[in-house]
Each structure stands twice: as structure tokens, then as C-alpha cells.
Amino acid sequence: MIVLDTAFEMLEKHALCDNCLGRQFALLARGVENDERGKALKLGLTMQANALNLDKKKEGLRKLKVLVSNGFSIEAGTALCQSGKRCPKHKVQVCFLCDGKFQILDALAQKVLEEAAYYEYTTFLVGIELPMTVEEREDEFKAALNVVYGESIRHEFGRLLGKLLEEQKGKTVDFRKPDLTIILNPWTENITLQVNPLFVAGRYCKLVRDIPQSKWFCHSCRGKGCEKCGGTGKLYPES
Incomplete structure (x- = not known):
């Protein structure tokens, strides 16, 4: 009770x-x-x-x-x-804490997917930006009513949005090193995408001594071609 x-x-x-x-x-x-x-x-x-x-x-x-x-x-x-009482008229009320933003979460998720469609990624992470007034309002609400079992509004937005994106796109949330970080402000509906850089590494074997591994341009023409390099722009024929 x-x-x-x-x-x-x-x-x-x-x-x-x-x-x-x-x-x-x-x-x-x-x-x-x-x-x-x-x-x-x-x-x-x-x-x-x-x-x-x-x-x-x-x-x-x-x-x-x-x-x-x-x-x-x-x-x-x-x-x-x-009970025989007058049926109350429907009044348009907005939630004090979220301003009704949880009711448009599906639409926000769809908007995020449209923005992210230009990128190839396997893992992602969701971040939430909130107006300062919203966070202050929630803090004051919790303090006034002594809320001790609650979850923050920021955490719930991020958690629910992450679940929706996982279900609709089949991607996986990665908290350590995601391919794509999605930052959403549910109030302004502004979306920022941060793409982690992709590093490609490789190695090669130099099996022949006479093949240079660097380009050697002619010192006189800097690669443009002159009489000294025979119009090749190279210091050596193999370069």
C-alpha cells in the first residue's frame, strides 16, 4: 500500500x-x-x-x-x-516530466534509422541529450517526493531507443567500442552521428632487391619530367 x-x-x-x-x-x-x-x-x-x-x-x-x-x-x-457520475470530458494533458516525448519514441527511432542508413555499421551505442530544464525538473520532482527506487529519464530514453533500434535494424549495442554512436535530443529531435574511424592494416614481402618500396622523383623537376630524367619524372626507371 x-x-x-x-x-x-x-x-x-x-x-x-x-x-x-x-x-x-x-x-x-x-x-x-x-x-x-x-x-x-x-x-x-x-x-x-x-x-x-x-x-x-x-x-x-x-x-x-x-x-x-x-x-x-x-x-x-x-x-x-x-457509478452514475458525470463522465469526465477528455482534456489534453501533457506529462509533467517528459512533455509526452515517450509517446513519440517510435517515430524518433525511425528518424534515427533514416539518418544512420548512409553508414555501414554492425554495432552502435545511443547517447541522450536533454535540456537542462528537463533534468532540473526531474531532480526537483525526485527530491520533493523522496524517490529512492527510480531510474533517470536520460537512462530510460537511451535504453528504450537502443532496444527499438536493435529490434528494427538487427544491430547490436556495444558499450565499449561501437562502430556508430547515436546522440539524440528527444526535445529538439536533433540527431548527431559519431562514426568510429576504420583502420586498415596490411603487410607485404619484398622478394626482389631492385624494386624500390618508395617513389623516387627526379630532384630537378620534382616529378614533372625534364631532360635529366628523360621526361619520366623519376630518379630511377623502376621508381
Whole structure:
């Protein structure tokens, strides 16, 4: 119940999408994505509030309204309608922490793939650039609500984008020495690609003594051709 109480306190103060609510409890119930975790929390809160509302307790009605307005919960809206209350009108709300950027992550991944299509690479790494205001807002949010089980918004963006690129392109994430480093700013949608240089090494065997391994240009004409070099531009015929 402590987790649900904390989650409701967050929603009571700010509008949060499934990702941003679930991310505050990312270290709990491993193996579940943050959006799934957020949906589960909102569903649990809806069931709790619905039970209170059916028992004619005003707290239940208040919680359902909060879940509709700040939690974008369809289930809470349905519960309000079924209990005979006025169905809430749909209001366009934006998540307080991510400004709705997690909802366009698929489109951002597609844009990254289009930019990276000009390069040949096998491994990649994703980096995320965030506006300073976004990071400060998240830090203040965590401090005010004493978030101790959370994941950073930067880390979640990078992790989810990396998974999408792996699934869609079949490439592999390499944290040590990637062929291509992708830096994305989800707010400006600016993409920077950093390509690691490719070094080609080789060796040869000099089996004949008279074949020079360097070019020897004529000292007089510097390779242009003159009477001294017979118009060849070379110091020696073999060079």
C-alpha cells in the first residue's frame, strides 16, 4: 500500500504518463518495463478508488478524478461513468516530466534509422541529450517526493531507443567500442552521428632487391619530367 500511496501522491501533484510514473519505481519488480509498471500502478489505484466510491466515500470520487485528469486513466473514467457520475470530458494533458516525448519514441527511432542508413555499421551505442530544464525538473520532482527506487529519464530514453533500434535494424549495442554512436535530443529531435574511424592494416614481402618500396622523383623537376630524367619524372626507371 505504501507504493500505491506514493504513486497517488505523485499523480495528485503532477500529470504523469505511464513511463514517468513507472520509472519512479524502476528498481521494484525487475523484468517489467516502466510503462507496464505505470499502468499497473494506475490500475491498482483505480480499483482502490472505485471500491471507496462504491462505498459512498468522497475520497474515492476524488481519487478517480485525479486519476482521470493527471493519470490519463481510461479505466478511472469508465469507473466514474458506471457509478452514475458525470463522465469526465477528455482534456489534453501533457506529462509533467517528459512533455509526452515517450509517446513519440517510435517515430524518433525511425528518424534515427533514416539518418544512420548512409553508414555501414554492425554495432552502435545511443547517447541522450536533454535540456537542462528537463533534468532540473526531474531532480526537483525526485527530491520533493523522496524517490529512492527510480531510474533517470536520460537512462530510460537511451535504453528504450537502443532496444527499438536493435529490434528494427538487427544491430547490436556495444558499450565499449561501437562502430556508430547515436546522440539524440528527444526535445529538439536533433540527431548527431559519431562514426568510429576504420583502420586498415596490411603487410607485404619484398622478394626482389631492385624494386624500390618508395617513389623516387627526379630532384630537378620534382616529378614533372625534364631532360635529366628523360621526361619520366623519376630518379630511377623502376621508381
